[in-house]
Amino acid sequence: MKHLLSVTDLDAATATGLLDTADRLKQALLGREVRKLPTLRGRTVITMFYEDSTRTRVSFEIAGKWMSADTVNVSAKGSSVSKGESLRDTSLTLSAMGADCVIVRHPASGAAHRLAGWIDRDRATTGTHTSIVNAGDGTHEHPTQALLDAATLRDRLGGIAGRRIGIVGDVLHSRVARSNVFLLATLGAEVVLVAPPTLLPVGVDQWPARVGTELDAELPALDAVMMLRVQAERMHGSFFPSAREYAIGYGLSAERAALLPEHAVVLHPGPMVRGMEIAPSVADSASAAILAQVSNGVHVRMAVLYHLLAGAPE
Amino acid sequence: MADDRRGDPAGATSPARELLSAADVTRTIARIAHQIIEKTAGASGVVLIGIPTRGAVLAQRLADAIAEFEGSAPPVGSVDPTLYRDDLRRRPARALEDTAVPDGGLDDALVVLVDDVLMSGRTVRAALDALSDHGRPRAVQLAVLVDRGHRELPIRADDVGKNVPTARDEQILVLLSEIDGSDGVRLRRSGEDG
C-alpha cells in the first residue's frame, strides 16, 4: 500500500489486515501508562487540512504521535489557488521537505488522488517517497472513517460479513456514506440506504447497496444503523422542506430506535445535530457506539500509518 | 523474530535433519520449567511472557509444566516486539501479533521472556523494549528452546533447551503441535525448500 485514497484501493484481505492491525495496536497500548511506540521514530507526518475538522485532524495527530512520528499540522484553510500557492506546489514543497506522509483534507473531490499523482510523477526526479492519505475529499471519500466504522461494527457485532447495515440521511453529499457503502460491501455486509430522494445521488442504483424508502420498515432487520450528518446549508437548498419534517421522516428518535433489534448498534460520524438527526437519549444509549468510533479512529489511523510507513517503501 | 528461525510451514515436510524429537521437546520443556522453578524459588512472582507466535505457545507449555510440578501456574502473557524492531524498514510492513499482558501487570514481577530460537538477539532486544513500556519488572530472564549462535547483540539466554552450532545459511525449524500439528526441531539447509 503506497497511498490510501479510496476504499476501493482495499480488497477484503487488505481491509481486514488493517482492522487486525488496529486491534493489535489497541492491545499493545491497552492499560499502559506510556502510550508511545517507537515504530515511526524519525518519520514525518504532515496533516494538511483545507477544511476545519478538529476531530479527524487530532485523531491523525495522536495516531502519529503515539507511534513516535514527528507530526506537523498545516492549517491550509483560507489558502487556495486563487489566493496563492496551488495545491500542487504546496504538496510538492512538503514532499521536498521530507514528509513521509501527507494527510490531506480538501473540499475538492479527488484532491488526494491529484496529490498522489503529482507526488508519484515527481518521485521519478526527486526520489522522495511520500504517502498520501485521504482524510476526506469533497463529497468523494473518507476512507479512514469507513475503516473506523468497520472496526467498531466488528467489535460490536463480532463480524461484518452477512450483517445488514443501514445508512440514513444525506447520502448525496456524504463522503462518509460513499466510503462506507463500498468498504462494507467489500467486507460482505448488506447495505441499505434510506434518504429522501433529493439526497440520493443519481446513479445510486449502481452502488452495491439497496435503497429503502421507509426507515421504520428497515429498522427491525438492521444490525446497525449509521446516521449521517445533515449540514446546515442543505436546509436552504430545497433538499427537504424543514428540519422538523426531516426529523420526522429520517431522524432516529427514541421511538424509532426501539424498533431496532436489541443487539443493533447506532453509529454517527459526528459532529451530531442532536434532535434532528438523532435523539439525545439514543445518542447516549448503550446501543450507541459513537465514542467507541472516536477511540477506534485513533487505532485505525495508527494502523494506516503503520502499513504505509513502517515497512520498506514499495 | 521470524527471521531467526524456521521459515515456512512447508518446512515441516521438507527434508531436514531432526535435532529434537517430539519426546525430546516435551522433556526439554520440562527441564526448562524445573530450572525456572529452581532459580526463582518455586516460581513465585514469575510471569511468563512469550514472544509470538511459537514463543507464546512455549510460554503456555512452560506454565502448564510448572503447574504440574508446583500445583499452580504462573501468569502467562505475550508481547509482540514487532513495533519495536530495528529492521522494520527492510521489509514490507508485517502483520502484528498478539500482545496480552496478564491482569496483574509486570511491575515488580520476575518476567521470564520465552522464545523458540535465539540467534541475533535483535528480537529479544525489541521485546525488552516492549516490556519496559508495559511496566517495570523486578528482573527479566530469557528462556529459549534452541540457541543457534550468531549473536549480534550482547544478549544471552538464562535457560537454553539445546545449543545448536549452525551455519548462517541453515534454518532451524521449530514445530509445535498447537501450530504445526506435531512437535520437533529440525535443521535445514537454506535452499532445500527450493
Added chain:
Amino acid sequence: MNAPDRTAGTTSADLLITNARPYGEDAVDLLVRDGVVIEIGRGLACPDGIETLDAGGHVLLPGFVDLHTHLREPGGEESEDIATGSAAAALGGYTAVFAMPNTDPVADTAVVVEHVRRRGEEVGLVDVHAVGAVTVGLGGLQMAELGTMARSRAQVRMFSDDGRCVHDPLIMRRALEYASALDVVIAQHAEDHRLTAGAQAHEGVVASRLGLAGWPATAEETIVARDCALAREAGGALHVCHVSSTRTIDVLRAAKAAGVRVSAEVTPHHLLLTDAALTSYDPVHKVNPPLRTGADTRAMREALAEGVIDVVATDHAPHATQYKDTEWAAARPGMLGLQTALSVVVLAVVEPGLLDWRGVARVLSERPAEIAGLPDHGRPIAAGEPANFALVDPDGVWRVRGATLASRASNTPYEGMRLPATVVATVLRGRLTTRSGRVAGIDAAWSGREANIDAAWSGRGAPVGARRNGEHQ
C-alpha cells in the same frame, strides 16, 4: 513579431494540385489562379513557374470551418493567441474559424472584434471571424451592440455569450428578434445554471461515485426547448452550441420539423469520449458541457449522420498548465480540438460507416459555412469556386502528443492516442498554409518552385509554433 503581410490572406501564387481525389472520389488535377479553381481535369499541363502540390491520391475536401473556437486573444495569451491558434487550425485542415468572445476584454464592441479580425488577417493562416458577445461583458443583462459589430469591418456573423448561457428568456427573445434584422445567428451555450449549480461532471453513475456534483442533461434540454420556442416566434436564427445529451436531439428534431431556424453543433470530444475517463480526476477531461455516457456519444454520432446535428465544431479551448494541473474543481473546463477534430470525426463516424467523405465535407465545411453565412468557404470543389482545401490522408495514423501540437497549451484529452487520418496540406485561397504538418511562415520567401518550398517550411521562420515544430505524424 515580424511586420505583417497584410496581403497574405487575399492573394496567392498560382498552384497546380495533381492526383487529388475530391471527396475520396476519382483522382483529378486542379489548377488554381488568384485563389480560384480555374480548371479541373486529368493530366492538366503544368504551366512554367507554377507551384505544384502532388496530392498523392489523397482525399481533397473543402477547407474546414470551425464555428466554435477559443483563440484566447486578447487577454489569455498564456494559453493561446491568434497566431498559435491559427497555426493549430491550419494544421487541422481549417480555412476559417469563429473565435468566441469570452476574451479579456470581452468581444462585445466593434473595437475588440475588429482587433481579432485584423490579427487573423496579419497571421494569414486561416480566416479568423470574431464572434461577438450577445450581452455586454457576457453579463446576460444588457444586449451588446450587435448591429455595430455586424456592420464593422469585422462583419460579425455570429453572436454568443459562450461559456455562459443567455439565461434571461426576455434577453434571449430580444436578441433573436434583433438578430433577424441583421441576418446574423445567435449561438447559445445551453445550460440552465440553476440546474448546474456547482456542477463538475455529467450527472450519472460515474460522478456519483466520484463525488462530483452533477451537470444534469435536463439543464441543456430545457434551455434548447425554450430557445427553440423563442426562435420560432422571433424568426431569428438560433445555433445550439456543443449538444451533449441524447434528449436534446429529440428537441432539435421536433423543432426542425416545425420549421424553426435552428442549427446545432457537436464537438469531436462528445462524439468519442465518455465520463468513464473521469476516474483519474485529471481535469484534462473537464469540459463544459461535460463528457457524458457511451449512449450519448452513440446518439451524437447518429444525429450527426442524420443531420439533426448539423456540424462538428471543436470548442477548441486551450488552457495553460496552471489552469489544468490542479484539483478537479479548481480546473478550468475545456480541451484542445483543432488539430484532432478531423481524426476524431474519422474515428467516430467515418470508420463506423455513418458518414462518407461527402458527409465529412458537409459537417466540417459546407454546413458550418452556410450557418455562418460565409460565401467563400464550404463551397463545392469545382471550377470557379474558391480554392480552400484540406488534403487528407485517410490511411495516415498519428500519435497525439500535446507538447507537439501548435497550440500554446497542451490540454488534449487524446494524449498518447493513435488516431486515424492526417491532414497532409491545407490550402487557403490557393495558398498552401500547411504541408506535411508544417506551417507556412508568412514572412518566408515563397518562390513557387517545389525545390524551394521545402526551405520555406522550416517552421523556424514562422511567427507561429516557433517553440514547436508542429510535428504531426
